[in-house]
Amino acid sequence: MHAYRSHTCADLTKDQVGDTVRLAGWVHRIRDHGGVLFIDLRDHYGVTQVLCDPDSPVFSQVEKVRSEWCIRIDGNVKARAESLVNPKLPTGEIEVYIRDIEVLGEAQELPLIVFGDQEYPEETRLKYRYLDLRREAMQTSMTLRSDVVASIRRRMWDKGFREYQTPIITASSPEGARDFLVPSRLHPGKFYALPQAPQQFKQLIMVSGFDKYFQIAPCFRDEDPRADRSPTDFYQLDLEMSFVEQQDVFDTVAPVIAGVFEEFGEGKTVDAPETWPQIPYAEAALKYGTDKPDLRNPIEMQVVSEHFAGSGFAIFAKLLEQDGTEIRAIPAPGGGSRKFCDRMNAWAQKEGLPGMGYIFWRDQGEGMEAAGPLAKNIGPERTEAIRQQLGLGVGDAAFFLGGKPASFQRIAGKARDVLGEELKLIDPNRFAFAWIVDFPIYEKDEETGEVDFEHNPFSMPQGGMEALQGDPLKVLGFQYDLACNGYELVSGAIRNHKPEVMLKAFEIAGYGEEEVKARFGALYNAFHFGAPPHGGCAAGIDRMVMLLAETANIREVIMFPMNQRAEDLMMNAPSEPSSDQLMELSLRVIPQE
Numbered sequence: 099m100h101a102y103r104s105h106t107c108a109d110l111t112k113d114q115v116g117d118t119v120r121l122a123g124w125v126h127r128i129r130d131h132g133g134v135l136f137i138d139l140r141d142h143y144g145v146t147q148v149l150c151d152p153d154s155p156v157f158s159q160v161e162k163v164r165s166e167w168c169i170r171i172d173g174n175v176k177a178r179a180e181s182l183v184n185p186k187l188p189t190g191e192i193e194v195y196i197r198d199i200e201v202l203g204e205a206q207e208l209p210l211i212v213f214g215d216q217e218y219p220e221e222t223r224l225k226y227r228y229l230d231l232r233r234e235a236m237q238t239s240m241t242l243r244s245d246v247v248a249s250i251r252r253r254m255w256d257k258g259f260r261e262y263q264t265p266i267i268t269a270s271s272p273e274g275a276r277d278f279l280v281p282s283r284l285h286p287g288k289f290y291a292l293p294q295a296p297q298q299f300k301q302l303i304m305v306s307g308f309d310k311y312f313q314i315a316p317c318f319r320d321e322d323p324r325a326d327r328s329p330t331d332f333y334q335l336d337l338e339m340s341f342v343e344q345q346d347v348f349d350t351v352a353p354v355i356a357g358v359f360e361e362f363g364e365g366k367t368v369d370a371p372e373t374w375p376q377i378p379y380a381e382a383a384l385k386y387g388t389d390k391p392d393l394r395n396p397i398e399m400q401v402v403s404e405h406f407a408g409s410g411f412a413i414f415a416k417l418l419e420q421d422g423t424e425i426r427a428i429p430a431p432g433g434g435s436r437k438f439c440d441r442m443n444a445w446a447q448k449e450g451l452p453g454m455g456y457i458f459w460r461d462q463g464e465g466m467e468a469a470g471p472l473a474k475n476i477g478p479e480r481t482e483a484i485r486q487q488l489g490l491g492v493g494d495a496a497f498f499l500g501g502k503p504a505s506f507q508r509i510a511g512k513a514r515d516v517l518g519e520e521l522k523l524i525d526p527n528r529f530a531f532a533w534i535v536d537f538p539i540y541e542k543d544e545e546t547g548e549v550d551f552e553h554n555p556f557s558m559p560q561g562g563m564e565a566l567q568g569d570p571l572k573v574l575g576f577q578y579d580l581a582c583n584g585y586e587l588v589s590g591a592i593r594n595h596k597p598e599v600m601l602k603a604f605e606i607a608g609y610g611e612e613e614v615k616a617r618f619g620a621l622y623n624a625f626h627f628g629a630p631p632h633g634g635c636a637a638g639i640d641r642m643v644m645l646l647a648e649t650a651n652i653r654e655v656i657m658f659p660m661n662q663r664a665e666d667l668m669m670n671a672p673s674e675p676s677s678d679q680l681m682e683l684s685l686r687v688i689p690q691e
Contacts, residue, residue, distance in 0.1 A: 102170055102202075108144025112191050114175045119194060121146060122170040122202065124232065125163050127213050135160055136193075139171070142237065146189045148173060150196040159199050166212055166232070168203035171196050220653070225667040227658055239655050242362060243643045247314055249361055250335050250639075253354045259312040259337065264299035266316070267291075271298060271617070276320035278330075286684035292318035292331075295636060297556060298621050300338040301593055304632040305624045312337040314639065320664075325651050326585060326641060329664040338634030344576050344592055347633050348376075348533060351588065355580065355637060359529050362646045367528040374580075378536040383503070384426075387511020389537075392584035393530040395518035399510060402427045402498070405484050411455070411475040417500050425500040428514055429488045432521045433495040434458040439470060442497060445516060449509055451499075457481055458495035466492050504544075515584065529582055529645070536560070537577040540570040540606065550607050553577050556621075557591035558633075559603060566602045576633070587642060590635020597625040 102122040110119065123141035130136075134151045137160070148171055150160040163169060173194040184190030209225075210218045212232045223230040230236055251261070270277045270291040277291040293299075295317050303311045315336040323329035335354075339347065352371035359368045375393075382389050385398040403425045406414040417423050433439065439456040446454040455472045468481035488496055497513060499506045518524045539559055541552035549570050557575035559565045565573050580588035594600050600622060604614045615622055643655040653659040660666055680686065 106143040107139055107141040107146040108188055110146055110175055110189050110192050110194070112177055115177045115192060117175050118172065118197075119175055120170065120172050121148070121194065123168070124212075125165055125167045125169060128163070128165065137163070139169070144188060146192075146194060147184075147187075148194040148196050154196055156196060156199045159201075160196060163199075163201065164205060166205040166208055166229070167201060168205075170200040170202055172198040220661065221667060224653075224659065224661050227668050231657070236654075239643070239647045239649075240657055242647055243639075243655055243657075246358055246362060246643050246646065247333075247639060249358050250354065251314065253357055254312045254335070254337070257310075257350060257354070259310040260308075261313055262303060262308070262311050263313060264293070264296040264303075264315065266293065268293050268299075269617075278318045278320050281683040281685055283683055294319050295334070296336050297554075298618065300336060300634060301556065301595075301621060301632065302624055304338055304340045304593075305595075305627070305629045309340050310337075311339075311634075315636070323660070323662045323664060326644065328640060328652060328656060328659060329662070330660050333639040335637040335639060336634070337636070338632060340630040340632045342592070342631070342633050344535070344578060344633065347590060347592075347635055348374075348578075351580075351590075351635055351637065352531075355531070355587065355642075358642065359582075359646065363529060365527075367525075369529065369531050371531075374531045374533055376533040376535050379534055379538065380536070382532075382534050383507055387507050387509075387514055388584075389534050389579060390581040390584060390586040391511075391532060391534075392515060392518070392524065393532050393581075394524045394526075394528050394583060395514065396523055397429055397431075397514050397518055399426050399428050399514065400488060401425070402484055402487065405480045405487075406476065406498075406500075409476040409480060411472055414455070414498070414500050422502050423500065424503060425498055426503075426506075426510055427484065427488055428497045428499070428510060428517060429490055430458075430495040430497060430517050430521060431490065431523070432493060433517065434460060434493040435495075436469070438520075439495055439497075442513070442517070442520075446509075446513065449512070451509060454513065455498040456495055457484065457498075459485060459490060459492055461492045470495075472498065531580060531582050531587075534579045534581055535577075536574045537579075538571065539573045539575040539577070539603070542571060548608065554589075554591050555604065555607065556593050556600075558594040559599070562596070563599050563602060566599070566606060570606045578635070580635075580637070583645060585641055585645065586638075587645075588635050588637045590633065592631070592633035595625055595629040595631055597622055600625065 099120050104120040107121055107123050121139055123139045126138040126140035126145060128135065128137050134149060136147060136149045138145050139148050150157050173196045175192050175194055178191055178193055210222055210229055212229060267280060267290045271294065275294055277294065280290040280292065282288045282290060296313060296315050300311055313336045315334055316331055317334055318331045321327060321329055352374060356368055356371045379389055382391055387399060401424050403418055406425050407418050409415050414425050435458065439458055443453045457468050457470045457473045459466050459468055468478065473481045484496065490496060499510050537553050539552060539557060540549050542549050554577060557577045560574045560576055576592035578590055579586050594603060601611055601614060640652050640656060644652050647655050
């Protein structure tokens with residue numbers, strides 16, 4: 099017999115009754131029923147009930163075991179009485195009578211209990227992550243993550259892609275976030291960088307003549323943490339293709355993403371890839387207040403400025419006299435009560451707004467009436483025009499925000515999400531996807547007036563060199579994101595593969611020719627040697643698994659995550675280097691006041 103086990107804790111059925119078996123695992127739960135000890139023995143695969151009474155030769159040893167001790171037992175498989183069968187367990191028809199036991203590893207008093215569903219502070223869970231990971235929910239999530247990655251790899255190979263690895267130590271590159279820098283011992287005063295993404299390398303792979311590339315790539319970004327984003331590192335499905343246009347990338351990656359969500363979505367509806375809408379960025383910003391809309395929510399915002407211009411509602415009327423301002427309405431079907439409107443108004447105040455104007459429509463017996471402060475100020479004719487534009491009726495409401503769109507767009511999008519949840523308009527059993535396209539390449543800093551890249555600097559501008567001769571803020575790129583249920587899952591672009599266009603694009607953002615050559619010399623030089631048109635994208639593995647696991651916290655699907663302060667409490671990172679390490683690297687740490 100094997101030294102530790104003949105079966106796992108999920109294997110045994112009535113077919114093994116009478117057999118002598120060996121099991122190994124952790125003591126999940128202990129119950130003393132009148133001198134008979136029952137132990138739920140757990141391993142990665144499942145749970146088996148084992149028992150021991152005073153007739154067992156090792157009863158005194160079994161009495162000493164405690165929760166989370168790691169043990170090996172030998173025993174006889176017995177059938178449970180029919181009334182004691184546990185239908186929730188695959189092994190629920192049997193139990194094992196212990197004849198021998200070996201303690202493989204004792205456990206001290208536990209800082210968190212593995213058995214049950216007790217809640218613990220995240221700090222405790224992350225410090226003792228190896229215990230937290232023993233819990234059933236975490237075992238399920240990590241197994242799901244592994245299975246998702248395996249499924250992605252199979253699907254990419256089936257589409258004719260091969261996986262190639264790119265360097266982890268490289269040069270700094272502007273990818274929209276801060277680099278993690280690595281000091282060089284051999285070249286004092288110089289630094290490598292951990293890659294924010296394999297962007298330049300995968301483009302160089304295309305220039306090298308490899309037609310299709312993919313990689314489950316680790317990426318490193320020194321970012322401020324959010325619930326749906328790791329503050330240090332993450333993994334993505336990274337892919338690139340030669341001789342493709344934007345639609346070719348969509349047609350390639352969409353079936354892979356959809357297939358994974360169908361495989362692991364536990365029966366939830368997955369919109370067919372050919373039905374995924376392609377929404378221009380400007381339209382998404384207007385209708386949804388975000389470039390990653392949750393399309394399960396049917397609410398679409400509309401501009402209603404004309405109904406407030408010159409109206410009796412002085413706040414909006416005066417606002418509209420300023421250039422670049424507008425009033426947007428957020429329809430709220432089913433939200434037509436003063437109580438609900440006041441609750442949403444209170445929510446807006448908690449978000450830092452003075453409030454949100456609102457109108458709701460109610461039945462007064464003799465017909466429909468518009469109610470609320472705004473309705474009184476602008477009069478029945480204007481309120482009726484708003485109602486008709488928004489397609490609302492009795493029992494519905496609308497909320498209003500105004501100003502320059504950039505100043506209120508984010509909060510308007512958040513209000514749309516809250517309304518969808520509060521009014522139960524969102525189908526929780528659906529994955530709704532949308533391609534967001536036509537992103538602007540540049541943005542202007544409102545304070546300095548300087549123009550910089552808004553998104554990926556390596557994207558091909560729509561219209562090529564000609565487009566770069568005009569107003570940079572009107573230049574759109576062949577850039578695209580894939581949104582799902584309010585999260586960005588995929589980001590990509592058709593790349594700029596022409597050196598003269600590359601120089602011009604960076605020049606507009608304030609990068610001189612010499613700086614471009616210094617920072618992106620390999621890519622710039624490669625484009626002079628027959629670079630093919632190419633494009634690709636990257637899909638966030640962690641975020642996909644987060645959606646499939648039905649959690650809003652990405653740390654629930656990462657094996658060993660950092661906390662919100664980018665600290666590893668288990669390994670005590672970041673840590674202070676020793677004096678010898680600093681001397682070797684020719685570095686000195688400046689004390690922080």
